[in-house]
Amino acid sequence: MSTEPAAGLSTDATIRQLLLLMPRLVARAKRLGVPGSLQSLELAPRHLSLLSYLLFDGPLSVSELAGRLQVAPTTVSLLVGELAAKGVLTRQEDDADRRRHIIEIASGQRAAIKQWLAPGARAWQRALEPLTPEQRATFIATLRAYEQAISETDPG
Numbered sequence: 001m002s003t004e005p006a007a008g009l010s011t012d013a014t015i016r017q018l019l020l021l022m023p024r025l026v027a028r029a030k031r032l033g034v035p036g037s038l039q040s041l042e043l044a045p046r047h048l049s050l051l052s053y054l055l056f057d058g059p060l061s062v063s064e065l066a067g068r069l070q071v072a073p074t075t076v077s078l079l080v081g082e083l084a085a086k087g088v089l090t091r092q093e094d095d096a097d098r099r100r101h102i103i104e105i106a107s108g109q110r111a112a113i114k115q116w117l118a119p120g121a122r123a124w125q126r127a128l129e130p131l132t133p134e135q136r137a138t139f140i141a142t143l144r145a146y147e148q149a150i151s152e153t154d155p156g
C-alpha cells in the first residue's frame with residue numbers, strides 16, 4: 001500500500017495507484033461468479049449491462065435499451081433474441097404500438113440474475129454514496145475519458 005495521501009496525488013502517483021487497483025477490482029468482481037442456474041446459459045460481459053438495466057429499471061423497449069446502452073437497436077435486438085432463445089428474457093408486443101416490443105427478464109430467471117448482479121450494485125452504492133453529485137460526475141467523466149483514450153491505442 002502506498003504511503004502517499006489519497007488527496008493531492010500527482011498524475012503519476014495516481015496512475016501507479018490505479019495500476020495496482022484496477023486488476024484487483026476486476027478480479028474481485030469476477031469472483032462474484034455466475035449463479036449455478038445461469039452458468040449453462042453462457043452469459044457474457046456483453047449481457048451484463050442489458051440485464052442490469054432490465055433488473056433495476058424494469059421492462060424496456062428495444063429502442064430504450066439501445067439508447068441506454070449507447071448501441072444501435074439492431075445490436076440490442078440481436079442480444080435480446082439470443083437471450084430470449086435461452087429463456088432469460090421475454091419479448092412482448094406493446095399493446096399501444098404493435099411495432100414496439102417490451103423486453104423483460106423472464107420470471108424464472110429474475111432471482112438468479114438479481115443474485116448475480118446485486119452484490120456489484122451494492123458495492124457501487126457504498127462507494128458512490130459518500131460522494132457529492134459533482135464528484136460522481138467527475139468519476140464517470142474520468143472513466144469515460146479513460147475508455148476513450150484506451151480505445152484510441154487499441155490495435156484491435
